[in-house]
Amino acid sequence: MPVTAQAQHGPDPSSPQAGAADDSHRVPRRADFPAGFRWGCSTSAYQVEGAVAEDGRGESIWDRFCATPGNIRDASSGDFACDHYHRWPADLDLARDLGLNAYRFSIAWPRIFPQGRGALNPKGLDFYSRLVDGMLERGLEPWPTLYHWDLPQALESRGGWAERDTVAAFVEFADAVARRLGDRVKHWITHNEPWCTVMHGHLEGVHAPGRKDLATALQVSHHVLLSHGLAVDAIRARVPGARAGIALSLHPLRSASASPEDRAAMTRHDGIRNRWFLDPLHGRGYPRDAWERFGAAVPAVRAGDLEAIAAPTDFLGVNYYFPEIVANAPGEGALETRIVPPEAVERTAFGWEVSPEGMVALLERVTRDYRPARILVTENGSTYDDVVTADGRIDDEQRRRYLVRHLAAARQAIAAGVPLEGYFAWSLLDNFEWAEGYGRRFGLVHVDFGTQKRTLKLSGKWFRAFLHGRDPA
Ligand code: IFM
DSSP: OOOOHHHHHOSOTTSTTOOSSOGGGSOOOGGGSOTTOEEEEEOOHHHHOOOTTSTTOOOBHHHHHHTSTTSSTTSOOSSSTTOHHHHHHHHHHHHHHHTOSEEEEEOOHHHHOTTSSSSOOHHHHHHHHHHHHHHHHTTOEEEEEEESSOOBHHHHTTTGGGSTHHHHHHHHHHHHHHHHHTTTOOEEEEEEOHHIIIIIHHTSOSSTTOOOOHHHHHHHHHHHHHHHHHHHHHHHHHSTTOEEEEEEEOOOEEESSSSHHHHHHHHHHHIIIIIHHHHHHTTSOSOHHHHHHHGGGOOOOOTTHHHHHTOOOSEEEEEOOOOEEEEEOTTSTTTTEEEEOOSSSOBOTTOOBOOHHHHHHHHHHHHHHHOOSOEEEEEOOOOOOOOBOTTSOBOOHHHHHHHHHHHHHHHHHHHTTOOEEEEEEEOSBOOOOGGGTTSOOOOSEEEOTTTOOEEEOHHHHHHHHHHTTSOOO
16 A cells, blocks of 8 residues: 555654644754764765775776676766865865764775785775874764775685685784774774675676676675674774674565565565564574575575674664565565555655655664664765756755754654664765766765865755754754
């Protein structure tokens, strides 16, 4: 049964008329959130850095994937991106001026080990060391992610994440980075969105390395999760007092109808979309329903692997964008499910449903079912077709509303008992949006990719006023 926009969204805290009588829909203020709450923006190395051939960086699977015609919508690549490798001081100034107290970025593995393992490239570590110092000088707590999808191509050529050896290589990489940055970095995210690594990269083939095989994808999922658990131990061994976790892309689900068939399909989809990652990370092993469905495609799991994956973590990162509607689809894939486009709901330019309610429901569900010690929304954001006015402004009112409503949702989740300790907007800058190239802008800061000029958008101005405690309405 399609859900109408009105029924989905209720009162709108971003509207000037937001009900004064009903506090839960009031425009959020920073003072509504606990002291010590992390306010950040997220970026990732390949999406912003550029400089792919500088200072000894090796080739990554994304360099190779982008070079293959047809893989990227606008035939672009991350070769230059936001040129953040050279412009990082000004970019960190922007983050500071917004009023952030945390900054999430990722470490490009091919800058540290150009061949994946073996010879370490000191210049790569020097870059991130300078970057971390730059954050600390500006009052930004560093939140690095070790793997945001840019596997060294040399490892892919030896089988990539489908090979167990890549797990050991990742742990060496984590150890090298922790050894160099651990005196200043206390929060560590091992992987970003393993679901995307697994499914986009190895089943659908729409992300690097572009493979399309279910058994490979599931083996990759196991190795990625195993590498997470072992890296958590390696980081802890190197960094006294380190806090480590993982960032998962999770989705609240609805069934396309109230029929038992669609409801069962929703449960099956949950088995791969959410539980395939959440369950083993929380010591439950792989979900039995999904495991049985996958039959001969299930991954090889060795004794001790599940215990390693379930290494205790200090926080769970939740990347939230949109809910999914699931229908029964006999004969379609191993799970016989289909994602149905939502009807009569507000959507971003990507077609993703705008549902702050979905974020509350998701955070409550994760809290109820898995009891993580802390949760941070490590990504949340929206893409719209931004227009630059004649006098150079970007009045992205839709993105501003999206942000306001999701901050109101974050406040609501805390009130409902979710141990939410931070919110990172995706993204600080417009950047390279993977297979979509540069056509999808998510930034609070507009980037002119011709001149590299940065301009704070209306949404960014709103966030700045919010973070400085001014009445941003
Ligand atoms: O740009 C991506 C990011 O790399 C991972 N999470 C989702 C974002 C928007 O698609």
